[in-house]
Each structure stands twice: as structure tokens, then as C-alpha cells.
Amino acid sequence: MKVAILSAALAVSWSAQAADVASCSDPVGQGYFPEIGLIGKKDAGWSEERITGGITKLVKTGESDLDILFVDARKDIVSARDDGGRVSLLTKGENAFSVIVVYPGTTAEVYTFLKNSSGHLEYLHTLSRSGDGVLITKASVMRGDCSYIRDRHRDRKTRDIRAQAKVETALSRKRIKASPARADGAVRALRAVVNYLRAERGLDLPDVAKRITATKGWGNVARRKRALIGDTLPEFVAAVRSLPEDLPPDLSGTQRDLTLFLLCTALRWTAGAGLEWSEIDFKAKTITIPKERMKGKVAHSLPLGPQMLAMLKQRQKDGRSDRYVFPGLGRDEKGRINFDAL
Structure with missing residues (x-):
């Protein structure tokens, strides 16, 4: 969980400035500390190196500028460039590339990002730190896993997709x-x-x-017939009209009336199902669908025939809803169906 939060923090901090190229984490390896400076004979030698929850990201900050961002053992987000490092592309191959970070007079680091023969993404981090201004001289190599390595092929022709x-x-x-x-x-x-x-x-x-x-090799799939023509239409209308009135929670009557309404007006489902009483003019015998529910974002008016007018007047008389013509089941504050309101 902590790794995910730190990774998100890195993304938020740099998303507006940089494009991620690689993201790796939890490096483990070995470090060597020679007997020099602050390191005495007792503490000199090899020791295990591990940054639990450590995250390393390679980012592109411009056309060709690279930077290494990492979360250190103190959980601080550090930029190699901001820390005084010079970041450059060192080598580039088909399945691996390396970036070198040089901190003049003290440290050189090489980050190698690769895809191994098994298809696993990983990275290697080698470090050499020495010089008159260095209190602890050190050499180390660590390895970590990568969640992604992108843009490995950006500057060269991509192989054919198979x-x-x-x-x-x-x-x-x-x-x-x-x-x-x-x-x-x-x-x-x-x-x-x-x-x-x-x-x-x-x-x-x-x-x-x-x-x-x-090669004209497409599947040649016949288009679906989306229109009811011939004898099919009267049979369908008769079947819909035979549906009984609402008996909550069964809303077969509302489904019947809505289906017939859509057939007669040719409105889309979203436009017709949300019809409100305020959108019906019984005197002018018209309905007007507001632009918010129309695909073209333009208000649309339609005339109503005798059958649709009779159906709408009957629904208004039944009084299922003060707002919607085709209401669904009412729900309480917790989202449960409220049968008492029907």
C-alpha cells in the first residue's frame, strides 16, 4: 500500500512536467565499503543493500532530457538533476538501455533497464562513490523489478506486428x-x-x-436488420399492447407504453424514457425534448397522434409521478426500492 501511495505521489508531482519511461521498485543487492575515511576495519567489507518500498523512475522532461526520480530510504522524493546530477543516455539496444548519472567529483551511477529472455522487466543499479569530499567511499550493485518500461523503440523502426x-x-x-x-x-x-x-x-x-x-479477407459479416418490416411489425405491436398494467414491482404497463411511445416518435431511448410532464403541451398536441437529452444538443419538437395523446392523458390521470411520464420504481435514501411510495 505504501509503495502504491509513493508511486502515486511521484506521478502527481511530475505528470505535468515529464513523461514516464520506466518505473521500478524494491532494489536489493550488495555494497562494498573499503577501509577508508569514516569506515574502520571492523565495518569494512561487503554488506547487503536493500531499499524496501524504494521506487525508481526514469522520466523524459523534454525532447531528449532524461531524469531519474527515486524514493530513498527516508521516503523522500528526489530528482537526480535537482540533486546536482548530470543524466545522460549511455547505451541503447533492442532489449536494454542504460542511463548514467554523474555527480561531479563524488559519484557515478549507471541504471540499466532491460527485458530479459523470459520477458521479465527489471533494472540494475551500479554505484561508485569516492573522492576527497566523500566521507564514506562505496561501490554497490542492486537489482529491482519494473512494472513497465516504455518507449524502448521510439527512435527506431518498429518490428512488424505479428x-x-x-x-x-x-x-x-x-x-x-x-x-x-x-x-x-x-x-x-x-x-x-x-x-x-x-x-x-x-x-x-x-x-x-x-x-x-x-486480400479482401474481412469476415464479410452481413449487417443486422434493425427495422421491423412486413408482418413482423404488426405482430410486435400486438404483443406489446397485450402486456398488462403495472403491478409493482412489475412495471409491464410502463414498459408497454414507453415502447409504443418510442415506436411512434422514433426517439432514442434516453430521450424518450426521461420524458417529463412539463415537456408535453396537451393543447398544441406536441412534445418538446430539451437539447440536454438530444444527441445533436438541439431541442426537438414532435406532434402527437390521437393514440399517444390518449395514452399520455391516462398516465397523467393515474398519477404515478408528478415529474416523469414513465417513472421507475421509487427508492429511499439508502437506494433500496420503496414499495410504500408506489
Whole structure:
């Protein structure tokens, strides 16, 4: 819990100024203290090094400026640059890169962030401290785990994306054979993410759907028929009209009237279900939906036919709610259904 809080504190303190590249924690290792300065013969030698709850972050503060932020044993948040260190990229490879921090005249530190052969993210921290102004001469090496290491490929061409990106047709893999629509949706979602990374992060990524489009390999899923036509519509309306009146907690009558109201007005669910009595003009035989409930954010007025007028007048007569035409079940202060209010 403490690590999470400290990590959040680091993120809040620096989110407006820097972009996180790596975040690592709980380093453990060995340190060597030679018999020199304040270190006597009794205290000289190797000892275990550990920073419980220690967090180390590599951040990018500008186009190319790097900084190391860390939470030390005292739980203080420290910036290497603010502490007088010079932070530079030392080496960069496919699965690892190193950053060196030099505190002139006293200390040199190397942070290596890597992805090992098993796919695990970790970092190595080596330190050498010596000089006339140093009270305790020391050399150490520690290792910790990383929760993420980002932007390892920012300045070089990214390798081709494999796996789902190279599926030519929805039927070419057995596990997605039964759902070409889901396979198409997965590729479209991946393409949207890639396009976002191209635009926002400047990454050089391939078009994951290019080959599928070129080979006409999409699932060719037929569009759903969303309209009730032919004999289906009268059958549906008859079935809805046959629903009984409300018998709380069963609101079948309200569901019946709302469904018919939406069929007659072609309003969206959110626009129609929230209809209020103040939005109905019985003299003009119209309803006006305010812009807040309309998708286009423009108020919308509609005429009412004889059947809808009769239904609305009957609901007003029943008096289920002083505000809403199609009210749900009432609830008390604790969010429980209040049957006494029905």
C-alpha cells in the first residue's frame, strides 16, 4: 500500500512536467565499503543493500532530457538533476538501455533497464562513490523489478506486428472460426490503437489491416436488420399492447407504453424514457425534448397522434409521478426500492 501511495505521489508531482519511461521498485543487492575515511576495519567489507518500498523512475522532461526520480530510504522524493546530477543516455539496444548519472567529483551511477529472455522487466543499479569530499567511499550493485518500461523503440523502426495483424481471413484460425464478426472487430480495435499511437506518440507502426483489406479477407459479416418490416411489425405491436398494467414491482404497463411511445416518435431511448410532464403541451398536441437529452444538443419538437395523446392523458390521470411520464420504481435514501411510495 505504501509503495502504491509513493508511486502515486511521484506521478502527481511530475505528470505535468515529464513523461514516464520506466518505473521500478524494491532494489536489493550488495555494497562494498573499503577501509577508508569514516569506515574502520571492523565495518569494512561487503554488506547487503536493500531499499524496501524504494521506487525508481526514469522520466523524459523534454525532447531528449532524461531524469531519474527515486524514493530513498527516508521516503523522500528526489530528482537526480535537482540533486546536482548530470543524466545522460549511455547505451541503447533492442532489449536494454542504460542511463548514467554523474555527480561531479563524488559519484557515478549507471541504471540499466532491460527485458530479459523470459520477458521479465527489471533494472540494475551500479554505484561508485569516492573522492576527497566523500566521507564514506562505496561501490554497490542492486537489482529491482519494473512494472513497465516504455518507449524502448521510439527512435527506431518498429518490428512488424505479428499474430492477429496477419490473419488474412476470419476462417483462417480455428479459435475464431465461429465468430468472424468478433475477429473483424478485434482487428479494427487494434487498428484504432495503432492509429492513435501514430498520431499522438509519433511511433512508426505498420497498418495492421492493410493485408486484410488488400486480400479482401474481412469476415464479410452481413449487417443486422434493425427495422421491423412486413408482418413482423404488426405482430410486435400486438404483443406489446397485450402486456398488462403495472403491478409493482412489475412495471409491464410502463414498459408497454414507453415502447409504443418510442415506436411512434422514433426517439432514442434516453430521450424518450426521461420524458417529463412539463415537456408535453396537451393543447398544441406536441412534445418538446430539451437539447440536454438530444444527441445533436438541439431541442426537438414532435406532434402527437390521437393514440399517444390518449395514452399520455391516462398516465397523467393515474398519477404515478408528478415529474416523469414513465417513472421507475421509487427508492429511499439508502437506494433500496420503496414499495410504500408506489
